[in-house]
Amino acid sequence: MNRFAKTTAVALMSAVTFAGASYPASAMQKGGRELTTMQSPRFDVVELSSIAKSDPVYSQYINLDPATSPKVQSLQASIMNDKALTRDLRAQAVEINNIVGAQHAADGSVTFYVR
Numbered sequence: 001m002n003r004f005a006k007t008t009a010v011a012l013m014s015a016v017t018f019a020g021a022s023y024p025a026s027a028m029q030k031g032g033r034e035l036t037t038m039q040s041p042r043f044d045v046v047e048l049s050s051i052a053k054s055d056p057v058y059s060q061y062i063n064l065d066p067a068t069s070p071k072v073q074s075l076q077a078s079i080m081n082d083k084a085l086t087r088d089l090r091a092q093a094v095e096i097n098n099i100v101g102a103q104h105a106a107d108g109s110v111t112f113y114v115r
Contacts, residue, residue, distance in 0.1 A: 042109040043085075045094050061101040061113045072100050 051058040066072045076096055080086055089096060094114060101113040 042107075043088070044109065044111045045089070045092060046111055046113050048100070048113055048115055057101075057103075057113065064100045066097055066100055066115070069100075075099065075102055 048058060048062055053059075064072050066076065076099055079089070079096055079099065079102075086096065089099075089112070094112070098114045099112050100115055103111045103113075105111065
């Protein structure tokens, strides 16, 4: 193998190695995002009473009590830590204490479910 071919092969192997190592980290950052890491996301607010009782979302959130559910309390704390999000939700007359769930959409927006 000549010098040019060896150098090219080494460079390609290095690039593939580094690209492969960085991919899982970037995928994990995108997939495991928290509300606190989002910069004032676009959001929708849905009242549970407006959802059909046969809808899986309804059954997932209807029995969660904001006062006693650690999962709901953690979500509410994350929302309150994001001052811009809290301000935006309050501007739409959403009481943070009434939020019982949130789901991230593929486009980056968040749907908040309230009681």
